[in-house]
Amino acid sequence: LTRVLKPPEAAAIMGAPYIKRKPKSWHPPHQVKVWTTRYKGSAFSVTQLPRCEHLETLITYNPSGESLKQARIRSGSVAACTGSFHNPRTMVLADFLQRKGCIVSPARTGRPFVTAQENGCVDISCDYRAVKRKAGVSALALGQRLAPLERNGFTVGFMNRVTDRMALGLNRNFIFIVRGQSSIWRLADFVQHGLPVRNAINCDGGHVVRGKGPVHIVFRWKKLRPSH
Numbered sequence: 001l002t003r004v005l006k007p008p009e010a011a012a013i014m015g016a017p018y019i020k021r022k023p024k025s026w027h028p029p030h031q032v033k034v035w036t037t038r039y040k041g042s043a044f045s046v047t048q049l050p051r052c053e054h055l056e057t058l059i060t061y062n063p064s065g066e067s068l069k070q071a072r073i074r075s076g077s078v079a080a081c082t083g084s085f086h087n088p089r090t091m092v093l094a095d096f097l098q099r100k101g102c103i104v105s106p107a108r109t110g111r112p113f114v115t116a117q118e119n120g121c122v123d124i125s126c127d128y129r130a131v132k133r134k135a136g137v138s139a140l141a142l143g144q145r146l147a148p149l150e151r152n153g154f155t156v157g158f159m160n161r162v163t164d165r166m167a168l169g170l171n172r173n174f175i176f177i178v179r180g181q182s183s184i185w186r187l188a189d190f191v192q193h194g195l196p197v198r199n200a201i202n203c204d205g206g207h208v209v210r211g212k213g214p215v216h217i218v219f220r221w222k223k224l225r226p227s228h
Contacts (some may be wrong), residue, residue: 028174039186042181042186043180046177057116057120059097061104061215065091065214068216083140111153113141122170124170144202145202146187147198160184165180165181167187168200169195178190
């Protein structure tokens with residue numbers, strides 16, 4: 001009778017230490033998924049992206065303004081969401097914008113912001129001291145925190161207003177871009193209970209979703225370096 005020894009048994013007989021193999025870590029699929037759903041009477045379009053090192057996050061800046069579609073085409077991205085709060089006539093920024101460590105517009109409100117690292121990683125934070133003038137870090141102040149929901153200085157009237165809105169949500173493995181016509185309350189409720197996210201932020205109001213803006217957040221696949 002012959003029995004194949006298990007790795008620990010073979011290691012014990014041969015006198016060698018047994019090295020346990022590390023289990024393969026799961027990696028989000030490199031797919032862009034888009035779907036539309038209804039939530040408490042409102043329709044939302046959701047774009048799902050992998051949150052991994054193969055997807056690059058960029059904060060674009062065009063002082064003369066451009067539409068969301070124009071920003072996507074110019075940057076060669078697979079998905080994008082609206083960005084800054086600004087004067088819709090002059091395109092002058094109203095809050096914080098930093099590009100690769102250089103401050104383009106100073107912080108004025110202390111609201112939450114999105115960060116984009118040189119390696120493409122994206123995050124949502126409120127810690128300005130951790131990112132200001134940090135080499136290679138881009139950041140953009142946006143609207144209310146949606147998950148968890150915070151007022152962040154906005155009026156009840158603004159939050160009650162039903163208009164075109166966009167939101168950015170994150171979890172460990174995925175990025176979600178949400179678009180729909182709703183109030184902030186409904187948008188926050190959908191993000192918290194209709195998606196698997198715990199960190200989300202309101203991007204902007206309808207004047208940028210359907211119009212033009214100087215800043216957008218775009219996502220594109222990283223270019224593979226040729227092997228030698």
